[in-house]
Amino acid sequence: MEVRRNEQRGRYELFDGNAVVGIADYREQAEDVVVMPRTEINPDRRGQGLGAVRRRVHRRTPGVRRDGRRLAAGLVEKRSVNAVVIWESVTGTTRKAANLVAAGLRAKGIETTVNSVTRIDHGALSAASIVIVGSWTDGLVFFGQKPGRQSRLWSLPYLTGKQAFVYCTYAVDAGRAVDKLAAIVQSRGADVLGGRKVHRFHLERDCAALLEQILQTVPAS
Ligand SMILES: Cc1cc2nc3c(=O)[nH]c(=O)nc-3n(C[C@H](O)[C@H](O)[C@H](O)COP(=O)(O)O)c2cc1C
16 A cells, blocks of 8 residues: 655545545645544545555655654544633633543543643644633623633634634623623634523532533534
């Protein structure tokens, strides 16, 4: 078997003789990082095919990271859904909520990565079709509420083509913080499908409700 790079179609092709038995779309994320958001293997070749594409591309292609971390993060079989939960947090509540949501998604078979807004794994983000963004509520308790540290959120990478959900943790009254966060995430190119406020003392209850919203849109794999 042989792997060929098809520049025109932006993919690697795994050939068995003259037959294409597997493909892997690629995107050059950075100079030294190639991300493969989608692979397809002829169903007869499942089991051997995916590993073959991964190993061969990896071995033969200059520029693909040798540690394989980002490559592996982007290598998903067709129809599998990946998610990234991005959080902004001062005292840890929003991060905890992010981990709860991620655990719920993983329990449904959705490969999920959790990132601070200041340290985003671009490979995982590129491979994800769902993005959940959480922040905390900043305001004067009953008015002027907005997502905390908005400037960081405005600097999120472009999220074009991704489905997004948002949440804001709060202590007393979240006001319109969730709507404002949704507007920010939408402005980064995502399609925001839902969101909710998450009370800091009811994380499990409110994260479960958020998860339900997400899973209604995204069937478990
Ligand atoms: C400067 C500041 C302003 C806040 N303003 C509000 C507010 O207007 N309404 C509210 O319900 N909670 C408010 N909170 C509470 C936080 O939103 C809440 O505790 C949140 O869960 C903290 O998240 P973190 O632990 O991820 O930082 C405020 C907190 C801080 C530090």
